[in-house]
Amino acid sequence: xxxxxxxxxxxxxxxxxxxxxxxxxxxxxxxxxxxxxxxxxxxxxxxxxxxxxxxxxxxxxxxxxxxxxxxxxxxxxxxxxxxxxxxxxxxxxxxxxxxxxxxxxxxxxxxxxxxxxxxxxxxxxxxxxxxxxxxxxxxxxxxxxxxxxxxxxxxxxxxxxxxxxxxxxxxxxxxxxxxxxxxxxxxxxxxxxxxxxxxxxxxxxxxxxxxxxxxxxxxxxxxxxxxxxxxxxxxxxxxxxxxxxxxxxxxxxxxxxxxxxxxxxxxxxxxxxxxxxxxxxx
Numbered sequence: 001x002x003x004x005x006x007x008x009x010x011x012x013x014x015x016x017x018x019x020x021x022x023x024x025x026x027x028x029x030x031x032x033x034x035x036x037x038x039x040x041x042x043x044x045x046x047x048x049x050x051x052x053x054x055x056x057x058x059x060x061x062x063x064x065x066x067x068x069x070x071x072x073x074x075x076x077x078x079x080x081x082x083x084x085x086x087x088x089x090x091x092x093x094x095x096x097x098x099x100x101x102x103x104x105x106x107x108x109x110x111x112x113x114x115x116x117x118x119x120x121x122x123x124x125x126x127x128x129x130x131x132x133x134x135x136x137x138x139x140x141x142x143x144x145x146x147x148x149x150x151x152x153x154x155x156x157x158x159x160x161x162x163x164x165x166x167x168x169x170x171x172x173x174x175x176x177x178x179x180x181x182x183x184x185x186x187x188x189x190x191x192x193x194x195x196x197x198x199x200x201x202x203x204x205x206x207x208x209x210x211x212x213x214x215x216x217x218x219x220x221x222x223x224x225x226x227x228x229x230x231x232x233x234x235x236x237x238x239x240x241x242x243x244x245x246x247x248x249x250x251x252x253x254x255x256x257x258x259x260x261x262x263x264x265x266x267x268x269x270x271x272x273x274x275x276x277x278x279x280x281x282x
Contacts, residue, residue: 101202102244108253112136115156118170120255121208121239122278126184128206129280133182143174147225148233150174163221163233171210171231176278189277194267198245200279206253207242210276211269215240215252215261218272234272242266 106128111120112135119139126133145151146164148171158167172188179186189196200207212218213236223233244251249260261269 098198098202100244100246101198102246102251103201103204103206106206106241106243106253108241108255108258109135111255113139113156114160115154115158115167115169117239117255118142118152118175121241122175122179122186124253124255125206125208125241125278126179126182126186129184131182131184138178138182141178142170145225147227147229147231149229149231150225150227161236163235164223164225164231168233169237169239171273172208172276172278175208179278185281186278187281189279190274192275192277192279194263197242197277201242201245205280208278209240209242209270210273211238211240211266212236212272213238213269214254214259215250215266215269217265217268220272220274232272232274237273 108124109120111117116135116139119135119142123133123135123138139156143151146153148164148168151174152170153164154162154167162168176186176188197207212234216236218234218236220232220234223231225231241253242250243253245263249262250266252259252261
């Protein structure tokens with residue numbers, strides 16, 4: 001009986017193991033079949049000498065045009081002279097000006113360049129009113145033109161005694177304009193009268209005037225600028241400052257020099273360029 005039981009147990013165990021082996025092999029086949037059908041086939045990479053498979057074409061990018069730069073025009077540091085005469089306020093002139101008057105404390109400086117007399121006189125005059133200006137800086141800021149009523153004519157280091165368009169100088173309007181830029185109450189005058197000039201001196205205001213030479217005789221010269229303007233000019237045009245007068249003479253500040261001229265000689269020299277002047281307006 002014991003051996004019979006062992007035999008039966010052996011047969012049962014063998015059947016179970018066979019069934020288990022069958023189930024295992026069937027699952028393995030299913031896994032292999034799934035693996036073969038779901039794994040993609042990878043193409044070998046081309047060798048260095050082989051022909052590469054063309055890459056997928058990328059879209060062509062059209063570059064945007066560069067932004068257009070807009071030039072910013074900065075305001076010019078150099079003041080521009082006004083060519084239109086500026087109305088001058090009416091000023092009271094005494095019907096009986098004093099017989100003499102002299103301004104004390106006016107100090108002139110030596111003219112820096114051969115033809116910078118206008119800048120020299122203007123900066124000395126401004127200093128009297130408490131406005132300090134460098135002569136060379138002032139000269140460099142004056143406009144340039146072949147018309148002395150609009151700008152400086154010629155080379156400031158040229159020879160004295162010529163007329164436009166050769167090296168000459170400049171008339172009052174642009175000088176007065178630049179003085180106002182610096183804060184001076186400067187006004188250009190044409191055909192100013194002797195009585196008006198005396199009233200300015202009596203009020204304590206030195207007057208810049210345009211004369212010939214060192215207040216000498218001269219001859220007016222007619223000149224037509226390129227803009228068609230007809231202007232009176234003169235050889236040895238010069239600019240000085242009147243600081244006083246009496247019954248017979250006029251006190252002149254000419255750079256560092258101070259001298260007097262007779263009233264007759266002064267009026268003759270001043271009249272050549274038609275009594276041009278710059279005055280201070282309170």
